Amino acid sequence: DIQMTQSPSSVSASVGDSVTITCRASQGISRWLAWYQQKPGKAPKLLIYDASTLQSGVPSRFSGTGSGTEFALTISSLQPEDFATYYCQHDNSFPLTFGGGTKVEIK
Amino acid sequence: EVQLLESGGGLVQPGGSLRLSCAASGFTFSSYVMTWVRQAPGKGLKWVSIINGGGDITYYADSVKGRFTISRDNSKNTLYLQMNSLRAEDTALYYCAKKVTIGGHNWFDPWGQGTLVTVSS
Numbered sequence: 001d002i003q004m005t006q007s008p009s010s011v012s013a014s015v016g017d018s019v020t021i022t023c024r025a026s027q028g029i030s031r032w033l034a035w036y037q038q039k040p041g042k043a044p045k046l047l048i049y050d051a052s053t054l055q056s057g058v059p060s061r062f063s064g065t066g067s068g069t070e071f072a073l074t075i076s077s078l079q080p081e082d083f084a085t086y087y088c089q090h091d092n093s094f095p096l097t098f099g100g101g102t103k104v105e106i107k
Numbered sequence: 108e109v110q111l112l113e114s115g116g117g118l119v120q121p122g123g124s125l126r127l128s129c130a131a132s133g134f135t136f137s138s139y140v141m142t143w144v145r146q147a148p149g150k151g152l153k154w155v156s157i158i159n160g161g162g163d164i165t166y167y168a169d170s171v172k173g174r175f176t177i178s179r180d181n182s183k184n185t186l187y188l189q190m191n192s193l194r195a196e197d198t199a200l201y202y203c204a205k206k207v208t209i210g211g212h213n214w215f216d217p218w219g220q221g222t223l224v225t226v227s228s
Contacts, residue, residue: 001169034214036152044144044152044201046216055207055216087152091212092167096142096154 002026006099012107018097021102023071023088032091035064038101039084039087047086048073063071075104109133109217111203116222123193127222129186129203137161137181140206142215143188145199145224155201156188157213171197193226200224 003026013019023033031051038046046055048064050073061076075082082104088099115127129141143155156167156177165177176189186203200223204215 032212038152043218043220044204045218046207046214049207049214050212089152089154089214091214094157095168096157096213098144098152098154101151 001095002018002029002090002097004091004097006088006102008097008102009100009104012105013078014107015078015080017107018074018076019104020075021073021086021104023073023099025065025069025090025092027092028068029090031067031077031078033064033066034089034091035062036089036095036098037082037084037106038087042088059105062096078104094100109205110145111217111219113203113219113222114203116201116224118225118227119193120228121194121226123226124189124191125193125224126212127201127203128226129188129219131184131186131203131205134205136179136184137207140151140213141179141186142204142206142213143177143186144202144215144218146161146199146221147196147199150199152193153199159184162210190224191228193224195226198226 008068034049035047038044054066085103112130142157158177162179174192200221202221204218207214
């Protein structure tokens with residue numbers, strides 16, 4: 001199975017800051033990675049797929065990069081509504097797996 | 108508007124069974140891959156199972172293989188998860204989710220609101 005390791009597990013930042021979250025795959029997954037946002041008590045929401053394609057309706061301050069085993073999600077100019085937990089997910093093979101999550105907290 | 112509404116969760120004893128349902132609307136249900144993902148209280152997301160549009164191709168996480176069965180009734184626009192031999196570690200909020208596109212890779216959006224399964228004596 002492919003393991004997905006996210007770092008950091010949590011980050012404190014202020015409104016207006018830029019934040020980068022990384023996701024490492026235990027083996028190469030090409031560009032088959034997605035990022036989800038989950039707010040407390042809510043279902044996850046797809047932000048980015050195919051490593052860098054923005055899902056319809058997602059603000060352009062979210063961006064994704066990477067391929068192979070190293071990926072990153074960057075949120076430029078954090079907004080109050082961006083404080084949430086973020087997960088990566090691969091689709092290189094079954095079983096699908098998610099990263100452990102990164103909580104973006106208000107400093 | 109795409110809507111997914113899970114039901115069927117509840118309290119069950121270890122070794123018991125439960126069937127979850129996910130009622131879908133707002134899209135051509137039979138055309139889309141669907142999946143179940145669970146989240147234990149305070150923990151991260153764990154993929155459980157996936158099924159193709161026709162219902163004849165399925166995959167499972169190792170942790171549920173042989174105990175859980177995913178299925179769908181396209182005439183009722185409903186996805187199911189039959190859970191047998193339940194264990195305490197199956198306690199979680201169970202989400203159903205729709206694959207974003209008919210083709211392409213398995214990315215999911217939207218997700219339902221989840222149904223809570225608690226396995227305890």
